[in-house]
Amino acid sequence: MNKHKRQVELIVISDVHLGTYGCRAKELLHYLKSVKPKTVVLNGDIIDIWQFNKSYWPKSHMKVIKHIMNWLSKGVKVYYITGNHDEMLRKFEGFKMESFQILNKLILELDNQEKAWIFHGDVFDVTMQHSKWLAKLGAIGYDTLIIINSFANWISETIFKRGKLSFSKKIKNSVKGAIKFINGFEETAADIGISKNYQYVVCGHIHHPEMRKIEQTHGSIMYLNSGDWIENLTALEYHNGQWELFRFSESERIAMLKNAEEEVEEMDIKQLFSQMVSEFNLRTS
DSSP states (O other): OOOOOEEEEEEEEOOOOBTSTTOOHHHHHHHHHHEEEEEEEEESOSBOSTTOOTTOOOHHHHHHHHHHHHHHHTTOEEEEEOOSTTGGGGGGTTOEETTEEEESEEEEEOGGGOEEEEEOOGGGOHHHHHOHHHHHHHHHHHHHHHHHHHHHHHHHHHTSOOOOOOHHHHHHHHHHHHHHHHHTHHHHHHHHHHHTTOSEEEEOSSSOOEEEEEEETTEEEEEEEOOOTTTTOEEEEEETTEEEEEEOOHHHHHHHHHHHHHOOOOOOHHHHHHHHHHHHHHHHO
């Protein structure tokens, strides 16, 4: 692995959905290893408790957790903001241990006394508020579609020598797009953020990475969405007073594959967990 790590003041990731077939944990782990943040915001749906299946928890998913715990042991601030797929954690809001904290929303003070209001975003989603069972059913269907899409991509790339297809992204974008426009997701978030004199509003949830200024009659605000690690493979970064939207590129993928070839020995899940716990205990004792 390349020892050079980019210094970043803050990173925001959301909608990882660990524990599902659609999660791109290997790509996320490669990204996490490439940065050295001071603060990390996990903005909801990191672990997919809705669809959690103890029979499906690959090594790469455990390695993501291990890497985050390694950051914690080094004093990196990690805020876990709850989402709808990990809503079970909302009962632990306010829990704090060392540099780790579970919250439902977060207000961060940035450079020049600017404030960022950070939350997952499901509070603005009507399907979440009134038809939770329908939303869960849709999530299961989406995960199934991801599996079908993966098989279709293998056929497209291996047999027909064509590019990747994205049935799931097209369908998800159309469904979430309808929800976004019907409920005025971005405009509502912006309206509340402006009324509270925040300069930034940062969300996840809709799997649609975005950075844009929203202007209204009573003010303006920068709206940011960190996207997801299912298909968009994006994260938000803040450094030296500037926000950037990171996108996992083809060059990143090539570097990831090269690093995978250089790995000598793969530990099994039990070994990974034992090492993770022992390292964390040593560094916090």
